[in-house]
Every structure is written in structure tokens, then in C-alpha cells.
Amino acid sequence: MSENKRKIEVPVMADLFAKGEKPEYLLWVGSAGAFDDRYKKVTRAFIKILTHLNVSYAVLGVEESSSGDVARRAGNEMLFQMQAMTNIEIMNSYEVKKIITCDPHAFNTFKNEYPEYEGNYEVLHHTQFLQQQISEGKLKIDSELFKGKTLTYHDPCYLGRANGEYDAPREVLDAIPSTKVEMKRNKSNALCCGAGGGQMFKEAEKGDKEVFIERTEDALATNPDIIVTACPYCMVMMTDGLKYKNKEEEIKNFDIAELIEQTLEL
Amino acid sequence: MINSIIFILLWIGAIAFFTWNIKKISRNIKLGKDLDIKDNKKKRWGLVLKVAVGQSKMLRLPISGVLHILVYAGFILVNIEMLETMIDGVAGTHRILAPIFGFLYPIAVSSFEFFALFVMIGCIAFLIRRNILKLDRFWKPEMKWWPRLDANLILIAEVVLMTSIFFMNASDYILQTRGVAHYHETGSFFLSSFFVPMLQNLPSETLMLIERTCWWLHIVGIMIFLNYIPYSKHFHVFLSFFNVFYSKLEPVGKLANMPSITTEVKSMLTGEEPPMDENAEEIAFGAQDVKQLTWKHLMDAYTCTECGRCTSVCPANITGKKLSPRKIMMDIRDRIELTGKNIDKNGVDFSDDKSLFDSISAEELWACTTCNACVNACPVNIDQVSSILELRRYIVMEQAAAPGELNAIFSNIENNGAPWQFSQDDRMLWADELYINEK
Numbered sequence: 001m002s003e004n005k006r007k008i009e010v011p012v013m014a015d016l017f018a019k020g021e022k023p024e025y026l027l028w029v030g031s032a033g034a035f036d037d038r039y040k041k042v043t044r045a046f047i048k049i050l051t052h053l054n055v056s057y058a059v060l061g062v063e064e065s066s067s068g069d070v071a072r073r074a075g076n077e078m079l080f081q082m083q084a085m086t087n088i089e090i091m092n093s094y095e096v097k098k099i100i101t102c103d104p105h106a107f108n109t110f111k112n113e114y115p116e117y118e119g120n121y122e123v124l125h126h127t128q129f130l131q132q133q134i135s136e137g138k139l140k141i142d143s144e145l146f147k148g149k150t151l152t153y154h155d156p157c158y159l160g161r162a163n164g165e166y167d168a169p170r171e172v173l174d175a176i177p178s179t180k181v182e183m184k185r186n187k188s189n190a191l192c193c194g195a196g197g198g199q200m201f202k203e204a205e206k207g208d209k210e211v212f213i214e215r216t217e218d219a220l221a222t223n224p225d226i227i228v229t230a231c232p233y234c235m236v237m238m239t240d241g242l243k244y245k246n247k248e249e250e251i252k253n254f255d256i257a258e259l260i261e262q263t264l265e266l
Numbered sequence: 267m268i269n270s271i272i273f274i275l276l277w278i279g280a281i282a283f284f285t286w287n288i289k290k291i292s293r294n295i296k297l298g299k300d301l302d303i304k305d306n307k308k309k310r311w312g313l314v315l316k317v318a319v320g321q322s323k324m325l326r327l328p329i330s331g332v333l334h335i336l337v338y339a340g341f342i343l344v345n346i347e348m349l350e351t352m353i354d355g356v357a358g359t360h361r362i363l364a365p366i367f368g369f370l371y372p373i374a375v376s377s378f379e380f381f382a383l384f385v386m387i388g389c390i391a392f393l394i395r396r397n398i399l400k401l402d403r404f405w406k407p408e409m410k411w412w413p414r415l416d417a418n419l420i421l422i423a424e425v426v427l428m429t430s431i432f433f434m435n436a437s438d439y440i441l442q443t444r445g446v447a448h449y450h451e452t453g454s455f456f457l458s459s460f461f462v463p464m465l466q467n468l469p470s471e472t473l474m475l476i477e478r479t480c481w482w483l484h485i486v487g488i489m490i491f492l493n494y495i496p497y498s499k500h501f502h503v504f505l506s507f508f509n510v511f512y513s514k515l516e517p518v519g520k521l522a523n524m525p526s527i528t529t530e531v532k533s534m535l536t537g538e539e540p541p542m543d544e545n546a547e548e549i550a551f552g553a554q555d556v557k558q559l560t561w562k563h564l565m566d567a568y569t570c571t572e573c574g575r576c577t578s579v580c581p582a583n584i585t586g587k588k589l590s591p592r593k594i595m596m597d598i599r600d601r602i603e604l605t606g607k608n609i610d611k612n613g614v615d616f617s618d619d620k621s622l623f624d625s626i627s628a629e630e631l632w633a634c635t636t637c638n639a640c641v642n643a644c645p646v647n648i649d650q651v652s653s654i655l656e657l658r659r660y661i662v663m664e665q666a667a668a669p670g671e672l673n674a675i676f677s678n679i680e681n682n683g684a685p686w687q688f689s690q691d692d693r694m695l696w697a698d699e700l701y702i703n704e705k
């Protein structure tokens with residue numbers, strides 16, 4: 001099989017709109033997806049998957065701004081609503097109907113909180129989108145790359161408990177030949193990675209332990225080869241946890257999108 | 267005759283005092299801000315059936331869940347027997363339903379004895395778990411002497427009440443076999459028959475004394491129990507049904523909107539003057555005291571039975587931080603009670619210059635990750651995160667006292683649209699040099 005690299009020009013909403021085109025999906029990159037070095041890789045992986053699947057999508061590019069999730073949870077309602085209304089104005093001006101995002105926090109706030117400010121969209125977390133593509137037969141994985149590897153999935157609070165989505169990410173993982181092991185605390189009982197509600201950006205309060213270490217121990221107890229995450233905060237926390245435990249050489253931390261990217265050899 | 271009068275007077279007194287306390291608690295809950303919850307009645311009744319009546323969330327911890335169902339269902343069923351007790355008490359009769367139900371009567375009473383046994387088993391197991399096994403969640407710092415004593419008092423009271431049933435029935439049966447007046451034959455009762463050998467050699471006078479004492483102990487015990495509940499964490503036996511009915515139906519990830527801010531932000535963005543609301547009061551952003559919380563927040567606090575399931579799944583608490591969602595609920599309830607007492611003493615407008623922040627520290631509030639594990643764990647659908655958020659809102663928007671790192675992300679979001687200090691113009695840099703393998 002001959003392989004050629006093709007450059008991806010990521011479609012930007014303003015450009016498409018100028019040409020009179022309207023993509024099916026808005027891909028919300030999120031601040032972490034745009035700026036965090038580790039999560040940029042997840043964004044790039046997901047873009048490759050969208051390209052591979054010929055999905056009609058665009059990003060907001062420099063018009064994107066913080067969803068306001070963290071501002072609201074940290075108690076700054078004023079800032080949250082400023083962000084929400086500004087984002088909604090931009091999205092509505094592009095007549096956005098469907099949004100995909102790799103960030104469960106943006107997913108939650110768009111789906112549940114933006115409708116209060118006239119932002120009504122069909123919102124999909126990227127794991128839900130991937131699950132749909134698999135169940136519709138559009139995304140096929142016949143790679144044995146992870147065969148014999150043990151994967152353990154960490155539920156992000158804002159996908160799981162906050163929105164009851166436990167199945168889509170697991171169904172995507174089930175499509176990848178590999179061994180799946182659940183952590184002791186999983187699904188609605190999953191332990192938070194420790195980063196939500198503004199914790200990501202501040203020192204933790206005094207205690208005996210960091211939350212991310214406690215959660216990393218849950219993951220390590222399953223003897224995994226790969227800890228699978230589906231959230232930018234969880235990614236940072238689990239990566240830090242692996243470093244803290246000096247396990248970053250033996251055990252990898254991947255987003256679900258990256259696993260798909262690898263199995264498809266994109 | 268005199269017994270009937272005492273019986274009726276005691277009940278009138280017990281119910282009057284209970285009503286007086288309920289009115290007070292209801293007044294206290296209404297100190298909270300208005301909140302309109304009238305939607306989805308059908309769904310709400312469904313939740314009451316499933317979560318409150320059906321105890322579905324209790325079973326998330328199977329051992330305490332099953333034990334609790336024994337106590338809860340047992341207690342309700344045992345009290346069906348109260349129907350007969352009430353008639354007997356008022357009319358001065360003895361086991362008036364026995365002749366009416368005939369051979370079914372001893373079967374019914376025997377089954378009530380089984381329910382009483384279930385209650386006893388549950389309560390004794392709970393006492394062991396609290397005091398001997400010392401389950402961690404019952405010994406957290408907020409579980410000071412009163413919350414611990416409160417729980418034990420309730421459990422001991424239930425054991426005493428149930429024991430009295432067995433002694434009452436056993437002595438009654440012996441008196442029946444001896445043909446003592448008023449103790450007409452009903453047949454033997456299954457479980458209390460095991461107590462018969464213990465009492466058999468006692469003279470009839472003593473047995474009558476035991477039987478009557480247990481009967482009155484049971485009645486008066488229930489009256490005391492009823493009137494103790496409003497002072498106790500045990501108030502959940504009433505409020506949990508209401509609290510579940512008024513549960514948040516939206517996904518737990520959705521936080522409550524602040525419409526007053528929406529009006530303000532809209533006018534900032536459009537440059538138009540906000541519409542003047544003539545009735546607008548000076549409203550605070552967030553809450554520093556109970557009157558700035560909604561009545562649902564206050565109902566949450568009154569419904570809390572201090573089981574600590576929330577605290578035992580809280581990531582902050584698990585890792586040794588000061589935050590305990592249960593403590594937040596207990597502090598809010600204590601503060602409502604105090605506010606209520608102040609109002610009784612000094613009138614509605616009285617202020618003691620104290621607030622929730624006298625018992626809840628910023629350190630606790632800032633440790634919350636808003637992960638909603640507490641909300642998910644609560645068997646009676648309390649929303650702890652919502653109360654924590656209201657207090658955070660006050661700290662941030664009224665006191666401008668957010669932790670420095672959070673103030674930094676606020677200004678970054680304001681200035682460059684991301685929590686980090688990156689220029690918004692650089693938001694597409696990740697897309698540079700992105701290639702896909704063509705096959």
C-alpha cells in the first residue's frame with residue numbers, strides 16, 4: 001500500500017460562509033484543544049478522523065473563545081454569561097445547528113446551559129460522534145494494533161455523571177480489538193480526576209493527597225497498558241499521575257480519538 | 267374511661283406540638299428565595315415512587331441499603347397495627363379487631379411481629395456499624411457529639427419500641443390462657459411465643475403490669491418519636507418525599523441560571539439600558555446567608571439525614587481536604603434554625619451580623635471539583651453542588667475574593683478568550699503542518 005501524505009487545510013467557518021457554504025458540523029476545538037500541547041495532538045487526531053470520514057465540518061478558528069464553563073463553576077457568572085452570549089452570537093450568525101467537541105465541559109455547557117441564552121444546538125461529544133459513525137458502518141476498524149493490550153477507560157465527570165453518557169466511549173473502545181478492564185470506581189461511581197470546577201488552574205487545598213494521584217492509582221490497579229481518557233482536563237491529570245508514579249514509560253495515556261487515529265494509521 | 271381521656275389528651279398534645287414544629291420548619295424553609303417548580307408533575311411522582319418510596323438510590327450501597335429497607339418498610343407496616351391501638355385507646359377496648367378477624371388475627375399480629383423483628387435487626391446492625399465497626403463516614407469531623415447521639419437515640423428508641431411489642435404480646439397471650447378478664451382469646455402469636463417461657467412463672471398481676479406498661483410505652487414512645495423528629499436529622503422520614511418530588515430533573519451538569527445577570531449582560535452587549543424593574547430589590551449575587559439561597563436549598567439541608575454517602579465519595583474529602591458536602595448541608599440547616607429562632611425572638615428583620623461564612627470556610631468551598639459524585643450518591647436527591655456554587659458566586663461577585671489563580675484565569679478569559687495567556691489570534695496554530703496519510 002503506497003502512502004502519501006496530504007496536507008489538511010482545516011476549514012474555517014468564516015471562509016466557508018464567505019463562499020456561501022454551510023458545513024454540517026461546527027467542531028468546537030476548545031481552549032485546551034487549541035493551546036495545550038498535549039491536547040493539540042488530540043485535536044489533530046480528531047481532525048484527521050473527520051477528514052478520513054469526509055465529514056462536512058468547520059472550526060471557528062480565531063473567532064472561538066472560552067465556553068465559559070470554568071468561569072461559571074468558579075463562581076464568575078458574569079463572565080460566563082458574557083462568554084456564552086458572545087459565542088452564541090457568533091455561532092448563530094453562522095447558523096450552526098450541530099456541534100462536535102472533544103471537551104466534555106464545553107459539551108455540557110453547550111448542551112445544557114447555552115439554551116438559556118438562545119443557543120440551541122445539537123451537541124455531540126466526539127466519543128458519541130465516533131460511536132455513531134461505527135454503528136452506522138462508516139467507521140471500520142480492522143487493525144490489530146492494540147490486540148493483547150489492556151485498556152482502562154476513565155469516565156470524565158462532565159460526560160458521565162453530568163450527562164449520563166457511559167456507553168458511547170465504551171462502545172467505541174469495544175470496536176478496537178484489545179482487552180478492556182474497568183477500574184473499581186467506574187461509570188456513575190467514577191472518581192473525578194481532580195481538575196473540574198476550576199481546580200485545573202489553582203493549587204489544591206491542603207490535604208493528604210492530590211486527587212489525580214488517587215485516580216491514577218485506581219487506573220494502575222487494573223494493570224493497564226493504556227489509560228484511555230476523553231477530556232482535556234482528565235488527560236492532563238492522568239498524564240501527571242503517570243509521571244508522579246514514574247510509569248510514563250510503560251503506560252501511555254491516550255484520548256479515544258488518538259486510539260482511532262492510530263488504528264486507522266492516519 | 268380515665269385511660270381513654272388520658273389517651274385522647276396525649277394524642278391531641280402530641281399532634282398539636284408536632285404541627286407547631288412543622289409550621290416553624292415550613293416557615294424557615296420559606297425564608298429561602300422563590301423558585302418555581304411546577305413542571306413535569308408526572309415525572310416527579312415517578313421519582314417519588316422510585317427514589318423515595320422505592321429507595322432505589324439506597325441500594326447503591328447494598329448492605330446499608332437492604333438494612334435500611336428492613337427498617338423503613340418494617341416500621342411502616344408495624345404501624346398498621348396502630349389502627350387497632352388507636353381504637354382500643356379511644357374506646358377503652360382490648361384488641362377490638364380480634365373477634366372481627368377471627369383466625370386471621372393471630373396471623374396478622376404474627377406478621378407484624380416479623381416486621382418488628384426486621385426493624386430490630388436493622389437498627390441493631392446500624393448501631394453496630396456506627397459504634398463498634400466505626401464506619402468512617404460516621405466519624406468524620408462534622409459528626410460531633412450531637413449528630414452521633416442523635417443517630418444513636420433514634421436507633422435505640424426503635425429497638426425499645428419493637429421490644430415492647432414482643433413483651434406486650436407474650437404477656438397478653440399468657441393472660442389469655444389463664445382466662446384473666448378482658449384478655450379474650452386470640453390464639454398465639456408466632457415470635458412473641460418465644461418470650462412466653464421467660465414470663466410464664468410470673469403472677470397475673472405482674473403480667474398485666476408488663477402488658478399495660480408495654481402498651482403505653484409503645485404509644486407514648488411513638489408520640490415522643492414523632493415530636494423528636496423535627497429536632498433531629500431523622501426529619502428525612504417526612505421531607506425526603508418532598509425533596510425527591512422537587513428534585514432537579516435536568517442533567518446534573520446543568521447549573522442554575524442567574525436571570526438578573528442575564529439582563530445585565532444583555533444590556534452591556536447591546537449598549538441598551540436594562541429595563542427598569544420597579545419591584546427590583548437590592549439583590550445579592552450568590553449567597554452568604556440562608557435567605558439568599560432558594561427554598562429548595564433549604565429543603566435540601568432539612569432533608570439531609572447525615573448518612574455521609576456524599577462525603578465518602580467526594581474526591582476532595584477522600585484525599586484529606588476539609589470539604590465535606592454533608593457538613594455544608596448540616597451548617598446550612600444549623601444556620602436556618604438559628605435564623606428562625608432569631609426571628610421568633612426579635613422579629614423578621616432581625617440580623618445577627620453573622621452568615622454562612624461563619625461556619626463554612628472558603629477553603630472548603632474552593633476544594634469542590636463540581637464532579638457531582640455527592641449529588642449522585644445522595645439517596646434523597648440533595649443537590650450539594652448547587653449550594654456550594656451559590657456560596658462561591660458570593661465570594662467571587664460580591665466579595666471579589668476568589669483565589670488569586672482563579673482571578674488570573676478570569677482576566678485571561680476576559681482579555682484573550684482562554685484561561686491561559688495566549689492570544690486569541692493564535693487559536694489556529696495547532697492546525698499548522700497537519701498531514702494525513704492517503705491510502
